[in-house]
Structure formats: C-alpha cells, structure tokens
Amino acid sequence: MTSARADHVRALYQSFNDRDLDAVLAAMAPDVDWPNGWEGGRLAGRDEVGAYWERQWNEIRPTTIVRDIKDRSDGTVEARVRLVVRDPAGNVLERSEVTHAMSSWVPTSSA
Secondary structure (H helix, E strand, C coil): CCHHHHHHHHHHHHHHHCCCHHHHHHCCCCCCEEECCCCCCEEECHHHHHHHHHHHHHHCEEEEEEEEEEECCCCCEEEEEEEEEECCCCCEEEEEEEEEEECCCCCCCCC
C-alpha cells in the first residue's frame, strides 16, 4: 500500500467524521452498492447512501478511527476501524472494531 493511497483512505474517513457528505460521496462510484448496517438491507447509488447517512446522523453520531489499512489480494482495500457511536447528547451507545472492504472508489495510483 502506498502512503498516498493510505492517506487518501484516512482522509475519506475524516471527511465522514466531519460529516462532509459531498467529499465522501464524490469518492464513490455513481452506482455504489452499500450495506445498510443501521436499518438493514442494501443501498444503491450515491443518492441512497447520502440520504441514509443524513437519516443516521439525525439519530446517532458515529465516529471512525482508522487502525490499519492494507491492500488485499483481490485488489480491494481493507480498513480496520474503531467505531464509536454516540447519541445526540454524547452518550456512548457502542464501541466496536469493524473491518471495511473498499473497491473502486479508492484510487489505485499513488498520485
């Protein structure tokens, strides 16, 4: 994994934490297929993912801390992330370690 690619992934997670929806969605393929981990099911496309996150952020405050990023043999990127979820008052609802696999929206060049 190049440092530029890892930096890009970290920046996307920071954009999520900053609630910079436009920055994160712009990095995704237009036809992104995203798991709906909060409500169940799957989401298709940037518009559905954006609406999902807006609904989610009205109810809970998820924050991600990247622990590790690595290339996988199938060409995807794996990010091990510490997830902390708070209610609107700031009370911790959940702390967990999750692994995300990313594909086409992560640049493959070191530029």
